[in-house]
Amino acid sequence: MGGTVRWGVLATGGIAERFTADLRSMPDAEVVAVASRTEASAKAFADRFGISRAYGEWAALVADEDVDVIYVATPHHAHRAAAGLALEAGKAVLCEKALTLNAREAEELVTLARDRGLFLMEAMWMYCNPLIRRAAELVRDGAIGEIRTVQADFGLAGPFAPDHRLRDPAVGGGALLDLGVYPVSFAQLLLGEPDSVQAHALLSPEGVDLNTGMLLGWASGASALLSCSIVADTPLTASVTGSEGRIDFPRGFFFPERFTLLRNGQEPREYVNEDDPHSLRHEAAEVMRCLRAGETESPLVPLDGSLAVMRTLDAVRDRIGVRYPSELAVTPA
Missing domain, CATH: 3.30.360.10 (Dihydrodipicolinate Reductase; domain 2)
Structure with a gap:
């Protein structure tokens, strides 16, 4: 993958706002779509950040062929479902921390990503x-x-x-x-x-x-x-x-x-x-570096480390x- 990396943002809370604002300051990143559980919330977020597509359901976002990677910014309890949906659709995923509610759910996501050869990273920006x-x-x-x-x-x-x-x-x-x-x-x-x-x-x-x-x-x-x-x-x-x-x-x-x-x-x-x-921006840059290099795991935020946490x-x-x-x-x- 070369050139601009196209992001989809799943959820519209405070951390999604911060991440989207930082992505907009990066010349090699573009936020092309956002999804929420309601179309009104997604549209308000899209209008605020100049995003062209707003979806009132997660499935529409992960099916968008113009999205390269999904940023999951939901509360913890929805990480497994949201990230799993994106991986099932063949999308790369950056998922907020903690990765899931528990280690069992985290193992399921990691297994899914590895079985499908897809990129997955916990958003441990630290x-x-x-x-x-x-x-x-x-x-x-x-x-x-x-x-x-x-x-x-x-x-x-x-x-x-x-x-x-x-x-x-x-x-x-x-x-x-x-x-x-x-x-x-x-x-x-x-x-x-x-x-x-x-x-x-x-x-x-x-x-x-x-x-x-x-x-x-x-x-x-x-x-x-x-x-x-x-x-x-x-x-x-x-x-x-x-x-x-x-x-x-x-x-x-x-x-x-x-x-x-x-x-x-x-x-x-x-x-x-x-x-x-x-x-x-540092975590976003690492995701994009990995995608361009064809890496499915980040050496900075390894999945085995996320599982251990x-x-x-x-x-x-x-x-x-x-x-x-x-x-x-x-x-x-």
Whole structure:
């Protein structure tokens, strides 16, 4: 695939607006169609962003022959259905994180994509950020020695009303899938899938997690202390400490403007992001690079890594006693 990559946007919420706005700033990307569950919502979105086609059903979007790749921006509970529909139609897919509600659904999507030889990527934009990539490279190269601890948090003060989607178990509400996926993904980028998972949470009357603490452990002796919350404004920082130094990310670690490398016995060194840290362009560029190269998986956001994160999130929910309504009728394997 060469030239302009033509995007279809599935859903019209806030994250879809941000991603579409960033795509419009990229000369090699074009948003040619949008779909929502209602034609009115799709048309309003299309009018706002100058998109030529607006569909009131997902099936029409995935059947559009002028669309090269579908960006799935629905709430978590609809990721499996929306991304699966697009893959069944032969479309490449970028699907918002967390990839699905649970590891079982994620396995189904990954199997479908691999069986059909189609591109699929979780929209973990943090992994595509140049500073996150640089920090991970430093860790891999031994800049701080053997990893001993990782700390990361993501919390919002709220309050969120009981009818807000973050409080709704039917759509995968709670802190974990929306916010906790970032600290977990950060730790697993550096250490891989943990060997042990412990967790504690405050649950809402609706049965979603409001405040969750996680302790992940690895056979190497490394550990990660992570937290997420929709009832507390946490620092939003991250640190990785090794036997020979430390890397610190200030507030907003998942869209960093800078980080500091502190090596034992040496002066601190600061790394600065030269681009807009809030931009989603990096993940869009990675998708388009993969499509042009004929790659069906991104080395920056590998599917096996997304599956491993989903298994950890499942383990956390098992420890804190959270299950979503759609899972209650499914007997665990």
